[in-house]
Amino acid sequence: MRLALLASILVAITCAIAGTFVVLRGLAFVGDALSHGVLPGIATALIFGVSGIIGAAVGAVVMMSGVNLITRRYKLSGDTAIGLLFVGMLALGVMITSRSSNFEEDLDHILFGETLSVKPNDLLWQSLALVIVLLTGIFARRPFLLMSVDEGLARTSGFNVTLFQNLMLAIVGLTVIASFQTVGTLLVLGMLIAPAATGVLFARRISSMMIIASMIGCIASYAGLLISFHFELAASASIVLVAVSIFAIGAIATEIKRNRNSLQDEMPHQHEHNHAH
Numbered sequence: 001m002r003l004a005l006l007a008s009i010l011v012a013i014t015c016a017i018a019g020t021f022v023v024l025r026g027l028a029f030v031g032d033a034l035s036h037g038v039l040p041g042i043a044t045a046l047i048f049g050v051s052g053i054i055g056a057a058v059g060a061v062v063m064m065s066g067v068n069l070i071t072r073r074y075k076l077s078g079d080t081a082i083g084l085l086f087v088g089m090l091a092l093g094v095m096i097t098s099r100s101s102n103f104e105e106d107l108d109h110i111l112f113g114e115t116l117s118v119k120p121n122d123l124l125w126q127s128l129a130l131v132i133v134l135l136t137g138i139f140a141r142r143p144f145l146l147m148s149v150d151e152g153l154a155r156t157s158g159f160n161v162t163l164f165q166n167l168m169l170a171i172v173g174l175t176v177i178a179s180f181q182t183v184g185t186l187l188v189l190g191m192l193i194a195p196a197a198t199g200v201l202f203a204r205r206i207s208s209m210m211i212i213a214s215m216i217g218c219i220a221s222y223a224g225l226l227i228s229f230h231f232e233l234a235a236s237a238s239i240v241l242v243a244v245s246i247f248a249i250g251a252i253a254t255e256i257k258r259n260r261n262s263l264q265d266e267m268p269h270q271h272e273h274n275h276a277h
Contacts (some may be wrong), residue, residue: 003120004115004118008115008221008224011126012221013130014126015196019192020137025168030082035186036185039093057177060176110180112183115182129178143159176188176192183240184236191239199213216243220239
């Protein structure tokens with residue numbers, strides 16, 4: 001449980017950093033495609049007795065390279081290219097896993113994670129991924145922010161949009177690769193999106209968004225593991241559900257505050273109108 005908590009916290013912080021840019025840039029579909037696009041790579045790696053991380057890395061590279069190739073050579077929109085490769089890679093992964101009768105348990109681990117089977121070596125890999133994502137976020141913070149507002153603004157500021165777009169996709173891919181063992185490919189999008197989206201609700205600075213998202217991810221990890229332990233539920237699913245629930249509570253609180261402020265703004269105008277009469 002302690003190793004699971006440490007691994008979940010590392011994943012939560014990594015996802016918070018990358019997820020903030022995913023939410024601001026509107027790349028949720030890309031994150032979803034990457035999280036499923038690595039499935040055939042992981043499945044193939046496990047069949048040949050190779051580390052699933054290597055397979056996930058190969059799958060992510062194939063996915064991102066394919067998206068770039070289709071959008072540049074065939075003049076299709078990014079969403080179309082991502083959708084094509086998303087369903088293609090997912091179908092390929094299911095076909096590969098269906099060839100082995102002993103693969104059902106491994107497939108469950110790939111899709112839903114194995115939070116309670118984390119080993120110390122996994123923590124080292126996840127720590128390295130966190131450092132890389134953090135340093136990249138710090139280094140490319142300004143162009144990432146400008147691209148989230150307007151690509152033209154980023155270009156006029158002297159940044160290579162294609163380079164930094166690929167760099168952003170790379171840290172999303174690295175986050176997916178580092179996280180799939182803990183929360184699974186099916187649920188990694190939840191950790192990428194939910195805490196970061198909550199951070200966007202309550203903060204206006206990128207650093208504040210990341211801090212809030214990291215705190216929410218850590219709280220969700222702790223609470224989710226407790227829930228899974230006491231009620232004998234899936235650990236990774238419990239963690240993600242807590243994170244999404246925190247976002248829902250935050251969204252409701254924000255809406256209540258907004259309605260209250262609008263009522264307070266209307267009251268002085270109503271008072272002035274009555275006084276005039």
